[in-house]
Amino acid sequence: MTTKNKTPEEFQFGGVLNAFVSQTEQKPQESSFLPLASIILPKSQPRRYFDPQRLENLKTSIKQYGILEPLIVRPVKDDVYELVAGERRYRAATELKLTEVPVVVRTLNDKEAIQVALIENLQREDLNPVEETQGILNLLSVELDVPLDKVKSLLTQMKHAHDKPGHNVMPPEAIAIEQVLASLGKMTWESYVKNRLPLLNLSEELLQALEEGTIEYTKARAIAGIKEVSKRKSLLKEAIAQGLSLSQIKEKIAKLKAAAAKGKGGTVDKTLMYPQRLKEIYTKAKKVKSWDDLEKQQEFEALLEGLEKLL
Structure with a gap:
């Protein structure tokens, strides 16, 4: 994936919505059935972890009612289709040894397939x-058509420009980044950078x-x-x-850090406990209304x- 230099105008948001919305708004696509053996998994999927209990519950539901929501696939060559969305249903069907599954076939290029897979999973709200x-x-x-490291760098630049607007300039890609996050309706880019990105x-x-x-x-x-x-593991x-x-x-x-400081032969750093003590006092004060x-x-x-006066 190569990095391209684009102007702000070229980042008018459209790729994501075109990949996901246009396929469904033009006309409803009826589902059909395909042999499970004709469906292959993509090289990468948004999901990495599948809860065993939820998978068992899905298998029980499929046994009783069948697969209620079709898998989304795209044709890749003669009589072979690549899974775009619905890996948990695919896994359940495989474990149940089903011969065929309901699908909706969409003609997507590689970029659109990745976009639809990501958006479908993000909008289902069951990703960890x-x-x-x-x-x-x-x-x-x-x-943005840039590597992951470049995305992280752009987000860092945006944060610096947001925190110190007089000293830093927002990158042109900021427009597209803001629009992608807004389209998902989950969080702002500021919240994503501050609260979510560190999780990785x-x-x-x-x-x-x-x-x-x-x-x-x-x-x-x-x-x-x-x-x-x-x-850390113990806590x-x-x-x-x-x-x-x-x-x-x-x-x-706070207690662990205080104990660690004392264990090194130094005095306990009471400042480590101040925020927690203040919070406890505030909680008690609200309850008893002193x-x-x-x-x-x-x-x-x-x-x-x-x-x-101290503050």
């Missing part, structure tokens, strides 16, 4: 956060937990702050087993004034 993040990155790569750099055990859906991505990112592998296991909240995880991380006590209001006001 890692797959969704990677899927959006791949979609941007296809739409998480450790293997955190990525696996995200792919399996056993932990939320906000919690995984917090746990990633623990550099010692054994302690991850505890967080999953006990269903720890994000605030509980952050509290445990400021409603007339006898405590004067003392409460003095404490607030003192804190405001």
Whole structure:
């Protein structure tokens, strides 16, 4: 895939929607049946993880009702079709040893096939956060016709220009990037860069937990702050087993860091605990409503004034 220099006008969004919408809005396409053996898998798919239980549930449903939603395929050569969307249904059908499956055949080139596969999966809203993040990155790569590393570089440039508009200039590709994210309706490009893109750099055990859906991505990112592998894995296991909240995880991380500092022969860095302590005090104050006590209001006001002076 080669990098092309384009002007902002050339990035008027259309490739993604043309690949996905035009095929369906021109006229409804009726499904037909094809031999399962005539369908091959593409070289890459948006999905990397298939939940075993969900796959079993799908197989049970197919046994009872059949495949209710056709697979999307495209012709690649005589009597051979490549799967574009519907890999989980394809896998279930294969395990059930079905001889044929319902399909909708679309004539798509390589770029359009990748776009439709990515958008179909992203819009189904059942990708895990890692797959969704990677899927959006791949979609941007296809739409801009640039390598994945270039997409990451462009997103970084956009972030710098957004954070310091007087010192940095938005790249021309920003228009297309904004439109792709807007068309998906899931998040802004700012949110994607800040909250999602860092997920791809998480450790293997955190990525696996995200792919399996056993932990939320906000919690995984917090746990990633623990550099010692054994302690990180231990907290991850505890967080999953006990269903720890994000605030509980952050509290445990603060204690781990404080203990680590003390263990190195130094004094405990109390500043590591301040944010959590303030949050706990605020939570307690809301519950007991200390400021409603007339006898405590004067003392409460003095404490607030003192804190405001420190900040």
